[in-house]
Amino acid sequence: MMAWQNFSRLLNDRSGNFGMMTAILLPVLLGAAGVALDLTNMMVSKTQLQEAADSAALAASTALASGEAADEAAARELAKQFFLGQASNTMGADAASALAETLDIDIKTTATATGKKFQVQVGSNYDLALTPLMGVLGQGSMNIATSGTSTSGTEKKANALSLYLVLDRSGSMGDNTNSKVQKCVVIYGQNVCWMVTQTKMEALKDATGKLLAELDKVDPDKKLVRTGAVSYNEVMQSPSPLAWGTSAALTYVNALPASGYTNSGEAVETAYTSLANSMENTYHKNKNGDEDPSKYIVFMTDGENNISGADNKTLKACKNAKDAGMEVYAIAFMAPTAGQKLLSQCASTPAHYFQPEDANTLIEAFKAIGQKAAKSATRLTS
Structure with missing residues (x-):
């Protein structure tokens, strides 16, 4: 057989294809x-x-x-x-x-x-x-x-609030405290200063300024906070009605004199009825959209009521305010036992009651109230 025939047979032989394909x-x-x-x-x-x-x-x-x-x-x-x-x-x-x-x-x-x-x-x-x-x-x-x-x-979620100050301006508020403050005047171009004893009324004005300053911090545009103020001696004095911001209330307090006896009943009642008035919610709704603003009463005295029926009228107004969901802060400033008892009963809780015995503690108490109210006006939500 020729060599080329053997080679041809090899090419045509398919018996090993599987093994080769598998290997490949x-x-x-x-x-x-x-x-x-x-x-x-x-x-x-x-x-x-x-x-x-x-x-x-x-x-x-x-x-x-x-x-x-x-x-x-x-x-x-x-x-x-x-x-x-x-x-x-x-x-x-x-x-x-x-x-x-x-x-x-x-x-x-x-x-x-x-x-x-x-x-x-x-x-x-x-x-x-x-x-x-x-x-x-x-x-x-x-x-x-x-x-x-x-x-x-x-x-920061803005929550509107209304706050009413009820402040004692009876004669004893002209008494001296045990605190001294620096008083300065300019004489021939020189600043001359000396220490003077601070009266209760002066301390109250300083304390009110600190409280309202805390509210100003969270409401610089005067769109969230409304404040009012009323004072009393043997009768309620003409109030500064609720208004946007704090300037009107502060001006009112800074002008208060000290005279007369003590009768807090009508003043506390005025604060309650002013805050409870449905128009107060409407003012907030129209200005900032809050239909249910937080409401506070800050009630302060340095004495005790000496007009018949004043205690009962005061306690009734405080109860009405608390029942309506308002927070009542009460400050008995260097007050006698009867005054302390009345204000502790008016306060919403023991934490809402303060009993400062000097000017510095009064100022700290008012500032703390302002900070708490301001905190409620601005809450962080995630």
């Missing part, structure tokens, strides 16, 4: 199986890590908005621990701990006109080990990158 395709088949398996693992792992990053970012931003995280450093640590807890369930504690230490946690805090805005971004990079099947194609690992972002913030 086996690496491809193994690689394809590896790709399918590793792609499945990669998608599952990416989903799990993405959920951990999203949860960590949300936890950190929420904690910043609620105040649970005091600062950005605390928020970063919280995000890291939250990510670790989530990832440990899927990739094991050791691997999750190592990855948590390499997290890219970016926090941006932005001050706004009404509060703060927090944006937290948590990024991770993880090298997923591939199956040996992928080794056929020369791949030993695959990088999985995830990034989760969450935004939250705080907002």
Whole structure:
């Protein structure tokens, strides 16, 4: 047989095709199986890590908005621990701990006109080990990158309020306190100062100024706060009716003299009826949209009622105010026992009752009341 005939027979012989095709395709088949398996693992792992990053970012931003995280450093640590807890369930504690230490946690805090805005971004990079099947194609690992972002913030919510001052201007308010203040005048271009004893009325005017200044801080545009004032000795004096801002009430108080006896009944009743008037809510609704403003009575005396029926009338007005949801603050300033008893009964709670025995403590009490009222006017919400 000729050599060329033998070669022709070899070319036409198909008995070894399967083995050759298997040898050629086996690496491809193994690689394809590896790709399918590793792609499945990669998608599952990416989903799990993405959920951990999203949860960590949300936890950190929420904690910043609620105040649970005091600062950005605390928020970063919280995000890291939250990510670790989530990832440990899927990739094991050791691997999750190592990855948590390499997290890219970016926090941006932005001050706004009404509060703060927090944006937290948590990024991770993880090298997923591939199956040996992928080794056929020369791949030993695959990088999985995830990034989760969450935004939250705080907002100052404005709450309207109306506050009525009920102040004793009887003769004993002209008495001296045990406090001294500096008084200065200009003489021939020189500032000459000396210490003088402060009267109760002078201390009251200073204290009122401090209280109203706290309200001015939260309502510079005079759209949230309405104040009024009324004084009394043996009879109620003409009041300064409720008005926007604090200037009218402050001017009224600064002009008060001290004279006469003590009868608080009609003055407290006037404060209650003024605040309870439905028009007061209407004024707020039209100005700031608040149909249910907070309402306060600040009732102060340095003595005791010496007009028949004054105590009962006072207590009835205080009860009506409290039943209507108003907060009644009562200040017995260097007052006798009977005056202390009356005001403690008028106060909404023991925390609403003050018993200052000197000018400085009176001023501190009024300022504290102003701060509490101001705090109710501006609340942070997340």
